Amino acid sequence: MTDDSPLTGHALIQSxxxxxxxxxxxxxxxxxRQAVLYVGKARNLKKRVxxxxxxxxxxxxxxxxxxxxxxxxFLSTRTETEALLLEQNLIKQLKPKFNVLLRDDKxxxxxxxxxxxxxxxxxxxxxxxxxxxxxGPFASAGAVNRTLTxxxxxxxxxxxxxxxxxxxxxPCLLYQIKRCSGPCVGKISAQDYAASVADAEDFLQGKTxxxxxxxxxxxxxxxEAMEFERAAALRDRIRALTxxxxxxGINPQGVAEADVIAxxxxxxxxxxxxxxxxxxxxxxxxxxxPRTGAGADAAEVLQAFIGQFxxxxxxxxxxxxxxxxxxxxxxxxxxxxxLGRKVxxxxxxxxxxxxxxxxxxxxxxxxxxxxxxxxxxxxxxxDGLAEAFDLETRPERIEVYDNSHIQGTNAVGAMIxxxxxxxxxxxxxxxxxxxxxxxxxxxxxMMKEVLTRRFxxxxxxxxxxxxxxxxxLLLIDGGAGQVSAVRxxxxxxxxxxxxxxxxxxxxDRDAGKEExxxxxxxxxxxxxxxxxxxxVQRLRDEAHRFAIGTHRARRAKSVxxxxxxxxxxxxxxxxxxxxxxxxxxxxxxxxxxxxxxxVDGISASLAEKIYDHFHERG
Numbered sequence: 304m305t306d307d308s309p310l311t312g313h314a315l316i317q318s319x320x321x322x323x324x325x326x327x328x329x330x331x332x333x334x335x336r337q338a339v340l341y342v343g344k345a346r347n348l349k350k351r352v353x354x355x356x357x358x359x360x361x362x363x364x365x366x367x368x369x370x371x372x373x374x375x376x377f378l379s380t381r382t383e384t385e386a387l388l389l390e391q392n393l394i395k396q397l398k399p400k401f402n403v404l405l406r407d408d409k410x411x412x413x414x415x416x417x418x419x420x421x422x423x424x425x426x427x428x429x430x431x432x433x434x435x436x437x438x439g440p441f442a443s444a445g446a447v448n449r450t451l452t453x454x455x456x457x458x459x460x461x462x463x464x465x466x467x468x469x470x471x472x473x474p475c476l477l478y479q480i481k482r483c484s485g486p487c488v489g490k491i492s493a494q495d496y497a498a499s500v501a502d503a504e505d506f507l508q509g510k511t512x513x514x515x516x517x518x519x520x521x522x523x524x525x526x527e528a529m530e531f532e533r534a535a536a537l538r539d540r541i542r543a544l545t546x547x548x549x550x551x552g553i554n555p556q557g558v559a560e561a562d563v564i565a566x567x568x569x570x571x572x573x574x575x576x577x578x579x580x581x582x583x584x585x586x587x588x589x590x591x592x593p594r595t596g597a598g599a600d601a602a603e604v605l606q607a608f609i610g611q612f613x614x615x616x617x618x619x620x621x622x623x624x625x626x627x628x629x630x631x632x633x634x635x636x637x638x639x640x641x642l643g644r645k646v647x648x649x650x651x652x653x654x655x656x657x658x659x660x661x662x663x664x665x666x667x668x669x670x671x672x673x674x675x676x677x678x679x680x681x682x683x684x685x686d687g688l689a690e691a692f693d694l695e696t697r698p699e700r701i702e703v704y705d706n707s708h709i710q711g712t713n714a715v716g717a718m719i720x721x722x723x724x725x726x727x728x729x730x731x732x733x734x735x736x737x738x739x740x741x742x743x744x745x746x747x748x749m750m751k752e753v754l755t756r757r758f759x760x761x762x763x764x765x766x767x768x769x770x771x772x773x774x775x776l777l778l779i780d781g782g783a784g785q786v787s788a789v790r791x792x793x794x795x796x797x798x799x800x801x802x803x804x805x806x807x808x809x810x811d812r813d814a815g816k817e818e819x820x821x822x823x824x825x826x827x828x829x830x831x832x833x834x835x836x837x838x839v840q841r842l843r844d845e846a847h848r849f850a851i852g853t854h855r856a857r858r859a860k861s862v863x864x865x866x867x868x869x870x871x872x873x874x875x876x877x878x879x880x881x882x883x884x885x886x887x888x889x890x891x892x893x894x895x896x897x898x899x900x901x902v903d904g905i906s907a908s909l910a911e912k913i914y915d916h917f918h919e920r921g
Contacts, residue, residue, distance in 0.1 A: 330342075332399075362600075388637060412443070413428070426447045441586045446586060461477075463475070562618070562622050564624050578662075588666065593608055606630065624650050627650055684835060692776070700720060700722050703719050704753060704754070718731065726845060777803040779803065785805050866888050870916045894914075
């Protein structure tokens, strides 16, 4: 008899070798359900895959991965650098369980000095499409805001929008409190304002000593010329600059531009700490907790982190690492190609650079310790939640829903997600309530719409519940009525195995007197000092905060809306030009065709569209 069972593990991998050549590329290992287990890159595909075909010499993690492999996929590339970049893109897209995965990949804020004749200074996050000079990245919005406040105190630059700048007829409050020099109403000449902008950019480039010396010289000249008010203003700016410098004692002297990246691993978990050094200034730090791919070593974790971290960010000229990575030269080449100038990767052994890495490593170790402690506490709370609500197991994913509106207007639904690692903010979702047939203020109807859309999406995106998107527990803001409505929706979609609890505010709507409602059971309450009660309150309050914030953003957008938003071909720039020319949307609607054609940026055909749009509407 012959054995017709399909090949697996080492034998399967061995069978692919005869079809491979020596070119660079990317390979994928798949399990019996065709889910991707691992994505890797190779300088030589045949040699790399041959290593996996060897029955011995593998770590427990790799051995387990090989045992689970049922098929492989290959993609050759022209260079190993292309393979490295493709590998990191596929890891972020497919999230294989044996790869290291960066879970928090948000963009970082920068400071933008705009390209206006009187440049605006403001916080910027996202793609660098606006004209101007960018400085960053900063570790957090708070770090940017503190720096902007310092710049306003010292250099008196405007932060208002261009539209507001062009429409001002008198100075705003910032001018009165000496946070702006008032260029909008001619309180400062274009030449002097440009000099202030140049000084601010010197400051952001680390040339603080030169700026301070220049201000001191101007103060002395003003004093000699008996311009005492100007001398006093310059004195205040020097004091503010001195205060800024005094708060930057941890800034490096010999490192102008670098990211300091340190890794600490413990108990199967990892923390990567990143310090941003720009213009010889420490612009803050962030910690990250990558998934370690079921036991990857430090070199693999750090290399995967760097590849994924800089996939959407510009790298600095220098990376200072706590550990060697697997392909340092290859990674440096890929980052150099991305930045368009040379990028160096170093693991310093002495001096100031070594001290910077040691500081980052200490922060990584302390951050991971706090994270592990918080995770242990979170696990206890989840166990308590399972016991309180009679759940079979500890919930790994909790979804909490809330609505927000004002008498039915700008209604939104919000979903927040929590699990063993706390709030999962990248999983939060917003829902603009679409139901035209809803009675204003119909919370039942709004919740029905939100949950209907949610379960439809789950059934479409993850019908087999393999991607970890399905909740183990739903928490609904409301009592028996909301619970009944949600249960009906779940039954309509064939979802009967997801636990659901309604959280009602209870007697007198006081915190601590919440009642919990479940289908077919009597409402109950928890002890006033029960940690699980506090945990549920935190979940509910977070959902409430997120819902209110979403509602306010939508309401603010609707307040700023004008009839011009409905005119085809009129975007933000042309809308601004029309409002500047006519003063209001109502004046635009009443303008004749000749006046519309006279507006800068409005062509004859677009003027006719605008005129016809308002004429047809009467």
